[in-house]
Amino acid sequence: MEITVSRKAHFNAAHRLNVPEWTEQENEEYFGLCNNANYHGHNYDLIVAVAGQIDPISGYLIDMKWLGKIIKTEIENRFDHKNLNLDCVEFKEINPTCENIAIVIWNKIREQLPENLKLKITLYETERNFVEYNGN
Amino acid sequence: MEITVSRKAHFNAAHRLNVPEWTEQENEEYFGLCNNANYHGHNYDLIVAVAGQIDPISGYLIDMKWLGKIIKTEIENRFDHKNLNLDCVEFKEINPTCENIAIVIWNKIREQLPENLKLKITLYETERNFVEYNGN
Amino acid sequence: MEITVSRKAHFNAAHRLNVPEWTEQENEEYFGLCNNANYHGHNYDLIVAVAGQIDPISGYLIDMKWLGKIIKTEIENRFDHKNLNLDCVEFKEINPTCENIAIVIWNKIREQLPENLKLKITLYETERNFVEYNGN
Amino acid sequence: MEITVSRKAHFNAAHRLNVPEWTEQENEEYFGLCNNANYHGHNYDLIVAVAGQIDPISGYLIDMKWLGKIIKTEIENRFDHKNLNLDCVEFKEINPTCENIAIVIWNKIREQLPENLKLKITLYETERNFVEYNGN
Amino acid sequence: MEITVSRKAHFNAAHRLNVPEWTEQENEEYFGLCNNANYHGHNYDLIVAVAGQIDPISGYLIDMKWLGKIIKTEIENRFDHKNLNLDCVEFKEINPTCENIAIVIWNKIREQLPENLKLKITLYETERNFVEYNGN
Amino acid sequence: MEITVSRKAHFNAAHRLNVPEWTEQENEEYFGLCNNANYHGHNYDLIVAVAGQIDPISGYLIDMKWLGKIIKTEIENRFDHKNLNLDCVEFKEINPTCENIAIVIWNKIREQLPENLKLKITLYETERNFVEYNGN
Numbered sequence: 090m091e092i093t094v095s096r097k098a099h100f101n102a103a104h105r106l107n108v109p110e111w112t113e114q115e116n117e118e119y120f121g122l123c124n125n126a127n128y129h130g131h132n133y134d135l136i137v138a139v140a141g142q143i144d145p146i147s148g149y150l151i152d153m154k155w156l157g158k159i160i161k162t163e164i165e166n167r168f169d170h171k172n173l174n175l176d177c178v179e180f181k182e183i184n185p186t187c188e189n190i191a192i193v194i195w196n197k198i199r200e201q202l203p204e205n206l207k208l209k210i211t212l213y214e215t216e217r218n219f220v221e222y223n224g225n
Numbered sequence: 226m227e228i229t230v231s232r233k234a235h236f237n238a239a240h241r242l243n244v245p246e247w248t249e250q251e252n253e254e255y256f257g258l259c260n261n262a263n264y265h266g267h268n269y270d271l272i273v274a275v276a277g278q279i280d281p282i283s284g285y286l287i288d289m290k291w292l293g294k295i296i297k298t299e300i301e302n303r304f305d306h307k308n309l310n311l312d313c314v315e316f317k318e319i320n321p322t323c324e325n326i327a328i329v330i331w332n333k334i335r336e337q338l339p340e341n342l343k344l345k346i347t348l349y350e351t352e353r354n355f356v357e358y359n360g361n
Numbered sequence: 362m363e364i365t366v367s368r369k370a371h372f373n374a375a376h377r378l379n380v381p382e383w384t385e386q387e388n389e390e391y392f393g394l395c396n397n398a399n400y401h402g403h404n405y406d407l408i409v410a411v412a413g414q415i416d417p418i419s420g421y422l423i424d425m426k427w428l429g430k431i432i433k434t435e436i437e438n439r440f441d442h443k444n445l446n447l448d449c450v451e452f453k454e455i456n457p458t459c460e461n462i463a464i465v466i467w468n469k470i471r472e473q474l475p476e477n478l479k480l481k482i483t484l485y486e487t488e489r490n491f492v493e494y495n496g497n
Numbered sequence: 498m499e500i501t502v503s504r505k506a507h508f509n510a511a512h513r514l515n516v517p518e519w520t521e522q523e524n525e526e527y528f529g530l531c532n533n534a535n536y537h538g539h540n541y542d543l544i545v546a547v548a549g550q551i552d553p554i555s556g557y558l559i560d561m562k563w564l565g566k567i568i569k570t571e572i573e574n575r576f577d578h579k580n581l582n583l584d585c586v587e588f589k590e591i592n593p594t595c596e597n598i599a600i601v602i603w604n605k606i607r608e609q610l611p612e613n614l615k616l617k618i619t620l621y622e623t624e625r626n627f628v629e630y631n632g633n
Numbered sequence: 634m635e636i637t638v639s640r641k642a643h644f645n646a647a648h649r650l651n652v653p654e655w656t657e658q659e660n661e662e663y664f665g666l667c668n669n670a671n672y673h674g675h676n677y678d679l680i681v682a683v684a685g686q687i688d689p690i691s692g693y694l695i696d697m698k699w700l701g702k703i704i705k706t707e708i709e710n711r712f713d714h715k716n717l718n719l720d721c722v723e724f725k726e727i728n729p730t731c732e733n734i735a736i737v738i739w740n741k742i743r744e745q746l747p748e749n750l751k752l753k754i755t756l757y758e759t760e761r762n763f764v765e766y767n768g769n
Numbered sequence: 770m771e772i773t774v775s776r777k778a779h780f781n782a783a784h785r786l787n788v789p790e791w792t793e794q795e796n797e798e799y800f801g802l803c804n805n806a807n808y809h810g811h812n813y814d815l816i817v818a819v820a821g822q823i824d825p826i827s828g829y830l831i832d833m834k835w836l837g838k839i840i841k842t843e844i845e846n847r848f849d850h851k852n853l854n855l856d857c858v859e860f861k862e863i864n865p866t867c868e869n870i871a872i873v874i875w876n877k878i879r880e881q882l883p884e885n886l887k888l889k890i891t892l893y894e895t896e897r898n899f900v901e902y903n904g905n
Contacts (some may be wrong), residue, residue: 092599
């Protein structure tokens with residue numbers, strides 16, 4: 090029987106949506122205000138959900154303090170108070186849409202998790218817009 | 226690989242729960258305060274979740290501005306500041322329970338969405354009571 | 362030294378904003394969608410704040426269970442799942458704007474409170490619009 | 498077509514995480530502050546989600562007032578303002594981790610639900626840490 | 634008797650904290666991550682509170698639709714999806730700390746409000762950090 | 770002109786309300802479930818509000834990182850994951866009601882703050898019950 094354990098975290102970052110292959114006008118039309126060349130920013134709220142079997146002795150699926158450290162090292166330290174386009178090598182080649190940021194985060198945490206655990210990422214760009222990704 | 230993108234919206238409406246085939250007493254017993262003949266109301270909070278493949282160029286699953294317009298045209302303009310029982314043809318024949326409102330909303334947005342995208346509706350009638358529907 | 366103790370409550374109601382002395386057109390222009398003759402509704406969130414000196418023995422300003430009962434009897438039982446315009450004598454003569462509802466609530470709780478305690482009401486009509494009233 | 502209806506509830510409880518088979522030092526290392534022998538506590542927020550077919554006449558999946566009573570009787574009355582380790586027979590043999598509390602709650606509500614309805618429990622130990630369990 | 638009416642709004646912006654008269658090292662030491670030369674960003678949540686006497690006929694202190702338009706024109710259109718340091722003349726000479734942004738917003742809305750109404754601004758930079766300013 | 774800057778924090782603790790001078794029955798009648806001899810617990814949410822003049826150079830009222838450290842050292846490290854009655858000398862002689870906890874917190878932070886700054890504490894015991902204290 091499977092159980093899912095989730096932990097919330099957050100980071101504050103600047104970004105800009107832009108596709109280099111498109112003209113300035115195409116980018117403006119498609120991304121609107123998000124295309125502002127001088128960047129804008131968000132408080133990103135992140136939920137990391139891990140699923141698997143609980144340990145019958147400890148009653149834990151996973152040590153949350155360990156998961157919290159992984160999120161701090163892999164995600165918060167990399168992205169918090171950064172400009173995603175300029176400061177983060179992860180977004181040199183890909184557009185930092187909420188969808189792409191969620192996939193990047195999923196990949197980084199996936200690498201650290203034991204293989205028998207499933208992973209799902211929920212990323213809020215604003216209170217009204219959010220993305221979910223589970224690798225399938 | 227599938228990703229889900231969600232957008233929140235809201236509308237404020239009056240409604241009354243009542244089954245015309247039942248007696249007044251049966252309706253009162255079953256629906257309690259929600260059967261009040263003079264109506265009561267709610268701030269409905271809506272989450273529209275759309276799932277599919279992201280576009281590898283733009284990094285978008287869907288243009289959120291477009292989705293926001295669909296929600297405004299199809300849902301908010303129809304139901305906001307309305308009496309669901311009296312003003313909305315959708316509830317002439319069906320009881321405006323939270324379940325039925327969610328199904329009506331799903332049908333209206335489903336018609337506007339490209340076929341390759343999946344749709345799930347979450348509708349909060351109050352902070353404590355909510356409904357989810359994905360058409361399956 | 363003064364301390365303030367607050368308790369949240371809520372009620373769901375229908376209402377309509379309308380001034381009988383005005384023409385239909387004047388009401389429509391001034392109140393917009395809130396003037397809908399068939400009513401709309403809200404989940405009202407209420408915060409009742411009481412201020413005074415704490416009792417040095419019990420460490421309570423006021424027994425919250427007692428305050429909770431007052432709010433239930435005086436406010437929730439009267440207004441929850443009601444049509445404020447049609448079901449509630451309090452709004453026969455006054456327009457049930459958020460401002461006026463807050464004042465009505467303040468008056469009802471003020472009558473029940475010991476005189477040495479101060480009272481402030483905060484009333485949310487939606488998550489975005491709210492009113493505060495303290496009788497001064 | 499399946500619909501899911503959810504209801505939120507909450508209870509406030511003290512607990513302590515400890516495995517009797519482990520030494521004091523092992524418990525301290527593994528559970529950290531949660532191992533405090535004098536207990537600490539939480540406001541647990543609970544979401545009970547029930548899924549199935551809606552009744553075409555009433556438009557209800559389930560009577561929420563009935564579900565609310567089950568949650569009150571089976572969960573809130575048992576666990577609210579209790580010490581889970583000392584007062585609750587359910588945790589005499591199992592460690593009251595958030596995972597185990599969610600499973601205990603699922604089992605108690607499962608017994609009361611009609612067989613044709615599915616059940617999922619979400620339990621927040623804090624705003625940042627929560628668990629989901631659906632019995633599969 | 635005075636009543637206070639509040640309306641929430643929000644805008645998403647990039648910024649950087651920096652005092653030109655200080656050395657790079659002084660700025661880094663004082664502002665830490667907020668000094669990042671490439672900017673970071675926030676979802677700013679704004680509460681505009683207006684206080685005064687309600688109109689006895691309409692039952693409104695102020696027309697919220699009018700206030701909403703002022704907030705949109707004066708604040709959201711200016712600051713949403715902008716880089717406060719680069720795009721906004723208001724912060725050419727002053728450091729865009731949460732304190733200073735709140736004061737700038739207060740001044741802009743103050744100019745539009747009738748003199749007999751009081752004004753208070755609450756500005757959340759994150760869920761955990763916020764500022765209040767009422768001009769006194 | 771005065772500005773107020775606030776920072777949120779939280780701690781999770783067990784407690785019990787009891788007046789030693791009263792009989793068991795008096796305590797049970799007055800405090801109800803909160804009198805449980807085995808303790809219960811809460812996630813306490815804390816808002817520390819500091820008011821004064823902003824520094825015209827930095828644009829800060831106070832360095833939030835410094836305030837965050839004070840809150841961590843003086844409040845979180847003392848009370849988080851503790852039994853307030855058994856583990857905390859502050860509540861040996863006084864009943865750990867929400868009112869008294871707020872006053873204790875105010876006193877501890879007041880000692881650390883420069884004299885020219887004002888201080889107000891808001892403490893949530895649950896989402897529905899909270900206390901405010903400013904020392905006046």
